[in-house]
Amino acid sequence: EAQVTQNPRYLITVTGKKLTVTCSQNMNHEYMSWYRQDPGLGLRQIYYSMNVEVTDKGDVPEGYKVSRKEKRNFPLILESPSPNQTSLYFCASSETRNRYEQYFGPGTRLTVT
């Protein structure tokens, strides 16, 4: 089954404790991205990757890091989480030629206290 998986689905953590949210896709997609979704603000892109070892900032990259060492995986790293990073996070993937026709993962709800 074609899918994008994220782990964990729910996470409660404390300010400053480093965390990683994993994302994996099994569709051999080149393009992957991370979004956060906040009430009234919609989906906003954090980082994206056009292919292995190629990443770039989206609209709201501050406080986040990513890496793309393998085509299928695109982890999101919060080195020092803060309460304003409490949000719902989605990973998405697509083929480069139709990069905005995206498949989204199930989401990770992060709470930073």
Next chain:
Amino acid sequence: QKEVEQNSGPLSVPEGAIASLNCTYSDRGSQSFFWYRQYSGKSPELIMSIYSNGDKEDGRFTAQLNKASQYVSLLIRDSQPSDSATYLCAVDTGRRALTFGSGTRLQVQP
């Protein structure tokens, strides 16, 4: 002004009616337009994409694009309770990221 604007709703329609969802965008250079559906507690799912002026039909869904007026709409014919969801309009403005509206919540009343 937001780059992509949608009425947050809720838009309430009776079962079997046509639901009309609208979206306006500010960047005249925008080229590609998308409608995603998001059920409560779930992830967005692409339902329509449209790239040129006019109508594009797919089953009960019709996307309409008018670049001169900078709006894109989604019509859902024969609305069903299962269509109740939030519909996100997304626009490729040519920048690095797809820009999403905040979504319109649709309620289809049985």
